[in-house]
Amino acid sequence: MPNSKILIVEDEGVIAKDIKNILSFLGYSVIAVASSGEEAIEKAKEMHPDLVLMDIVLEGDMDGVKAAEQIRDSFDIPVIYLTAYSDNTTLQRAKITEPYGYILKPFQERELYTTIEMALYKHQVEKKLKESEEKFRAIFEHATDGMLVVDLETKKFLTGNTMICEMLGYSPEEIKNLKVADIHAQEDLPYVLATFEELARGEYTLAADIPVKRKDGNIFYADINASRISLYEKPCIMGSFRDITERKRMQDSLMESERQLRTLSSSILSAQEQDRKRISRELHDDLGQILTAVLLDISRAEKQKIFISSGSYNFMKRLRLILQEALQRVRNLSAILRPGVLDQLGLKAAVVSFLEEMEEQTGLKIIKKMQVHYNNIPESVSIAIYRILQEATTNIVKHAEAKQVIVKLRSDSKTISISIKDDGQGFNPESLPIDKGIGFLGMKERVEWLGGVFKIESAHGRGTNIYAEFPLSSRK
Numbered sequence: 021m022p023n024s025k026i027l028i029v030e031d032e033g034v035i036a037k038d039i040k041n042i043l044s045f046l047g048y049s050v051i052a053v054a055s056s057g058e059e060a061i062e063k064a065k066e067m068h069p070d071l072v073l074m075d076i077v078l079e080g081d082m083d084g085v086k087a088a089e090q091i092r093d094s095f096d097i098p099v100i101y102l103t104a105y106s107d108n109t110t111l112q113r114a115k116i117t118e119p120y121g122y123i124l125k126p127f128q129e130r131e132l133y134t135t136i137e138m139a140l141y142k143h144q145v146e147k148k149l150k151e152s153e154e155k156f157r158a159i160f161e162h163a164t165d166g167m168l169v170v171d172l173e174t175k176k177f178l179t180g181n182t183m184i185c186e187m188l189g190y191s192p193e194e195i196k197n198l199k200v201a202d203i204h205a206q207e208d209l210p211y212v213l214a215t216f217e218e219l220a221r222g223e224y225t226l227a228a229d230i231p232v233k234r235k236d237g238n239i240f241y242a243d244i245n246a247s248r249i250s251l252y253e254k255p256c257i258m259g260s261f262r263d264i265t266e267r268k269r270m271q272d273s274l275m276e277s278e279r280q281l282r283t284l285s286s287s288i289l290s291a292q293e294q295d296r297k298r299i300s301r302e303l304h305d306d307l308g309q310i311l312t313a314v315l316l317d318i319s320r321a322e323k324q325k326i327f328i329s330s331g332s333y334n335f336m337k338r339l340r341l342i343l344q345e346a347l348q349r350v351r352n353l354s355a356i357l358r359p360g361v362l363d364q365l366g367l368k369a370a371v372v373s374f375l376e377e378m379e380e381q382t383g384l385k386i387i388k389k390m391q392v393h394y395n396n397i398p399e400s401v402s403i404a405i406y407r408i409l410q411e412a413t414t415n416i417v418k419h420a421e422a423k424q425v426i427v428k429l430r431s432d433s434k435t436i437s438i439s440i441k442d443d444g445q446g447f448n449p450e451s452l453p454i455d456k457g458i459g460f461l462g463m464k465e466r467v468e469w470l471g472g473v474f475k476i477e478s479a480h481g482r483g484t485n486i487y488a489e490f491p492l493s494s495r496k
Contacts, residue, residue: 022047024140027069029053029060029087030102031079035125039073039102046133057082064091071120071140076103076110085110089117098143100135102127166242166261168195171254172220175200178251184261187242189235205233219246220257229268232261240265311347315340367402368392371409371429371438382417389428394492397436401490404466405429405438411459412440412486420444420484437489446478463488 026048030036033055040050051067054060056079064072072091076084088099100121101114114122120139123132160167166184168177180188180195188195188203204212208231215227227244234240245260318340362370368390379386409427416422422444429438449460460476467474467488478484 023049024070024136025049025051025067026136027052027054027060027063027067027072029055029057029072029074029078029084031055031075031077042129042132043073046129046136048136056080057084057087060084060087061090061094064095064097068095069097071136071143072097072099073102073136074099074119076101076105076114085113085117088114088119092117096147098139100139102132163260166263168259168261169249169251170200170216170257170259172248172256173254175216178254178256187234187240187261187263188232194235203233205231205239216257219244219259220248222248229264241268311343315343315347318343362402362406366395367397367405368429370402370406371427374406374409375413375427378413378417384417384422385424387424387426389426389430391428391430392436394431394433394436397431397492401436401470401492404470404472404490405436405488407466408438408463408486408488409440411463415459416440416442416444416484420446422483431492433492435489435491437487439485439487441483441485443483446480446482446484448480449476449478 026043028036028039028043028050030039030053036053036055040053043050051069052063054063058080060072060074060078063069072088074084074088078084078087084101084103088101091097091099098120099117100123101119102123102125103110104125106124111122120142121135123135161181163181163183166187167181168184169179170176171178176199177195180192185192185195190198200213200216201209212230215230218224219227225246227246230242230244231239232242241264242261243264245262246257249256249258318336372388372390375386375388378384413425416425420442422442424443426441427438428441430436463486464474467490470490472488472490475487476484477487
């Protein structure tokens, strides 16, 4: 590297001048010449050369080997020995100082140039590597996540940062004596070790929700991000541990709240169905029978002509029509609350009956595709399907402006499903106002409570398809 600053340490003046001329010819800048080890150290401290050419035998009490060692340790300046000595003892002493070259006198210019260039380049690379390692160490040590480096082969921890020591409750020295198996509970080891192998193979980089054991035996949960690195010439995994115990506790608490809310919702739905069934029965059996009895009395009175005047006869006729309408409304209301056909003849018959009545009342063209080959359908599932059908068709009549509806009811030995598809104006399910989405939310809750799947597919101008599927081995 031309213009690099070089310090010559040589006690022979003629040789030193010759070396200086050669270096200048090669394009280097000789900033000073020292004749003793002590002077070399002072010049290195004062002038900060890029490289030192060091003779071993020098004036004074300090030889070149000792001077080179201090220059390396104090100033991190590369040293090349330029000496006439090649005996084993000298070589062993020189080797300990980790020189960047060892040239024997007499030397060739090309040999000197090549050794200097290689030394300067090597030192530059090492300096950058050292800076990178220092940055890495600073980031590693001050990371807010716990950091561990694990030997891939032995699964032993090579190092850990301050945070992981705090997380686990071990000192840095103790960490280095631990293995992966030491920070996990025995019952979790098969899963943890399998996950470690998958991380080692690079199949994924994040292991989520991993139970980790502290020194005191308590467990915390961590998300572990892993990456493969090389440390001390060993293949390793560096794991970043983020404590998610509090997040997991909150998630578990939220899930428990949702479970309780579902349980409450299901209890309310069940209570509603029981009340509907009771009210339907009372309307049908009590009020319906009373109205029927009154109608029979009026009919008998009309036939026996007890009422003589034409005015009274016309009054009875109007009264009979009013009572007949009232009785029909009671029956309709009873059927809406709890269709008797659902309890008496089953789901398929109830669906067909409802759709035929809907078709007659609204003029909608309803295509019915009934493929129910399994009769042992849980009551809770039958009710849910019937209520979804009621809600969906009511929405179609009110909002869809549809001309045709296709209703499919299918079952096998494992599942039963219903789909209600219309050719109406459709809507965007994502932007549905809350007040208009309550009905869909109710359908979804019914289905999910029974362990099923609920879907809505709709778009402007493309109609709407509502789909619900239930397991027939319902737990409700």
